[in-house]
Amino acid sequence: MSVLLVLLVGVPALTTLACVVLPRRVAAALTVATGIASFVFAVALIAPATDHTLTALGYLRADALSVVFVLATAFLYMTTAIYTVGYQAAEAATVAAGVEDRRIFARYSRLFYVGLNAFAWSMLAAPLVNGLALLWIAVEITTVVSALLVALDDTEGATEAAWKYVLIASSGLGIALLATIFMYYAGSTVLGESYDLAFDPLLRGAANMPHTPVALAFVLAVVGFGTKVGLFPVHTWLPDAHAEAPTPVSTLLSGSLLAVSFYAILRFYQISIIPLGTRFPQLVLLIFGAASLLLAALYLLEQRDIKRLLAYSSVEHMGILTIGVSFGVPLALAGVLLHVLAHAAAKGNAFMGAGVMVRKYGTKELHRIRDAMSRLPWSAPMFLLAVFALAAMPPFGLFRSEFQIIAGGLIDHRNAAAVALVCLVTVAFAGLTAATTWMLFAPSRAEGPGAATAAAMERGEPSTWMVIPVVMGTAALLLLGLAPPGELIQLLTHAANDLVGVGR
């Protein structure tokens, strides 16, 4: 079974290299195949990783917790790869017939596929590496690759967003490196001067670590990796990067990159609660989570840009995850992990739907997108379902996960925090659905900005390739909400127990 780990890390890397030389259509086919293969490998990991920890080559390791994040990333890799076929075809259609233009587009397209595969590769590798140091390195690679992808469209906005992103996220990771080093120091008092920060020895030795360096490392890790999760007050790069990146990249950023950074925080949490007890780490997480949720809920009420709207919704969901971990009981933690999966599917759908609307209307401004329901027979209803899913309506997976998180909070007697969570999520729901209703159902303007283009617009989808992945995402959301498979539930329960140290 260890061979699966090698395949998960190796195949996307090879695809990345192959895309350097392959022409666009072949690269597209190969990317789709790699995406599907990665998801199959990830699903095959569920059963073996539930029972015991898998290792390979000395540097790769998978337990229940890592497989949850690998699943989320691999699913989005698969759907995004399919979506990108349609996205690139639509881009190609806008390119002028000139030889020079075609050459520029071929270069753009090649960079796009190389970057997309490298990005997915780094995010698959991050949860699979064994140790805090390697985890930091993998997360840093996700930053540099995705910063280039954000800049790829080469507009003024993309340049600005990419610069802010790379500077803020790299500085955050500088702090995270400091956290890693302090954790190394704490571990070195138990494990000796020279060791490689692998998880298992750290977890075994954690009980005897000195408290101050561990507490310092934990707070620095929450701030440092939290920069990439999008926690307040270090979230400022997030809406810019999500809004200006090409849509397939926004999808991966939102559904997967934030989750992978959150995984890093979870690893620090898992180690820190052994010497520190749960009180201090949970308090830190509660403060950051509640502040992020509050900020995001307020920003959602007043948004003018469809992709920024979804970006703030990501901040909101990361806030929910962080609060969920601060509740600390296994029920809430299993909810958090289910939330990671369901959020990946729902946010992927929402961004892909938004991408179709942006393509159709040629703008990202909310007030220029009207009456989408009668223009986009598939994407508009699917977008509505994705927004309902994001707002945690039944029967979708996020309803189940948020229900578990809040129930866990009430069990743990965190009534105030649980009530605040419900209220803020409701505010966010209001903002998100109001904007969506305008876009989908409000009749087009007879005059004013965009009226002429709206009148000339035909009913129909830009590309079937951009609808298929959304249907897959909706199916996944329904599956997670209505009848999550038994193996998956076992995996989540096992991972949640691992996190709180039950049975260790």
Added chain:
Amino acid sequence: MSVLAASQTVPTVFDGVANTVAVVVLLLEFGMLRATLLRSQVRLYAGQSLAVSVLAAVVAYGRDVPELYALAILSLLLKVVVVPLVVLALLRDAHAEIAGSGALGVANQVLVAIGITAFGFFSVGVLGIHSSVLPTTALSLSVAVVLVAFVLMIMRRDVVSQAIGFFSLENGVSLASLVVAAGMPLILEVAFLFDLLVAVVVFGVLMRTHHRRTRSLSTETLDRLRG
């Protein structure tokens, strides 16, 4: 005096050398904060990287950790030679010499940085983290370097200074890792350095893109995305 001598160990030559080099790193960080010419800022960064590399060699010699010699040489090659060359090449293409004005005047920037340095220095001092490799003072100094690097990135309004701020932040973290994590396996240290190299390349690409679009290195125009 005899009481003092009994309660405190006399600093050795090794401690003295290590602390001096760490202080030099911090002073060079302040130098970057006040440098007006972008070129001199890059030179100061190269000097700071050199100091960090020297400290790695000092630790390797004084504490007998031969792996750190390899680290010192690698970090010398990368941070003293490659990174400054990349940034200088960009400056040559951009024909930019002088950094734009910061958010505060230079004197005020330095005052703010001194206050923050004091905060970092003393707050790490009370944590009670002791290392067998280097004196704790070096750890306090490294945290001060990290904080001043943040001041540099926040106050300056051009892409080169901000990038140099980030690279020097990394120097501060390297200093901290010498104090509390000197035994870290070489392969991880090399991986960290390699990561930095990738980051430098990406920073370089984005700086060039920025310069191509705006015809300047200033970040004043980067205020379109908000809300």
